[in-house]
Amino acid sequence: MKKFIYFSGVISLIIFLCGDIMKINHWPGANLTVSGGLGSFAVLFLPLAVHAAWRTNGKRHLPLYLAGLTSIFINVVAAMFKICHYPGASILLLTAIPLPFMLFLPVFLYYHVKGDAIPLKSFLGVMFLLLYMVVFSALLAVGTGQ
């Protein structure tokens, strides 16, 4: 099972990369490949990996794992809808973008303040990732990528 989870993570990201390349070049089947990559990441890899990590961690901090899983799942699905121009993408994005900050971050901070086994290295990693997300969202939202 462990090997399957690792492989599913790597393979789904490689499929998404192939979809990226096809999308940029406007090749046929790009949407299907992107959906395949992001879909397998969200539906297959993510729940299995989070469940396995929760078990490895001694089945503690369930709300933290659930908050993380929900935030990433909705973000990935929203990104898939946006990239593939599926209907309802805007509504999904409106829900997905604030979710890591409004759902995951408070739970994460709660466990961190409680001093419950979240090392500073992990805290900094998560903070840098969230900052990266918010800065790039700002950059893309205000149109400076153009």
Place this chain on the structure above:
Amino acid sequence: MARLSLSQVEQVTAEVRRQQVSLGHLPDDLVDHLCCAIEDSIERGMNFSDAYHRVVSQAGDLKEIQNATLYLIDKNYRRMKNTVKITGVISMILIALGTMLRLMQTTGGNLMIICGFGIIGLLFFPAALYVIRRETQQQDQVLIYLLALTGGLGVIAGILFRVMHWPGAFAILSAGYILLAAFLTGLLVSRQRFGPAIPKPVYWSGATSMMISSIGFLFKVNHYPGAAVILILGAAGMCLVFLPLWAHHEMKYNKGVTATFIFFCVGILYFNMFNLLLAIR
């Protein structure tokens, strides 16, 4: 009372060293403590191997003990650590709210974005670097940290200037990315100081892919030709070389699936997603 042999004590010392504990006389104290616990387990009828593995797994992450000790004895470290936590959250909220206000064309959005970026650049980033430097006990790596600081500040200031449409954004961003991408990554990789347990190819592939992506991003914001190709090359390096190597390393040395692996997968996914969104614009 059972007594450990010299080679067994050496094994315990090697474990403490492997976990990068280096604060003052803490390594010696920890070795002493672990040896006593192992001797106690042997006294209760266990053999050395079982007692060693039991005690080491019970002790957990020794680096965390070092960090907790630092937190108790070092006032500056304590202040900086709290600064990182508070400013990280405040700056993130300010930028997120500022972006939303700006998208809705409401007043106050720009001010929030400026304050958010200001807090990141002037408080969060230097404090985070100080904490990392203090925790890794690398007091001799001044040049690396100075490069990280100037490069990071350049990129943060450049993005702020770009978002606010102020003049000079390209020059600042370029300087920041050149500092970060070329010098810092090269130095970090050559020193191999942030985790001797991780094999060199993993570091090299990750750092090279990051460097290529940074150059691609620089090309993109400066509207140079070939930006999309470079961005995709960086993403490909991440997915096709770095991630499989990292996954192999994680699989080999960990019992289950680690939160670090999930973090890396999600990070790479976002990294590629933003690269794609930038490339297709």
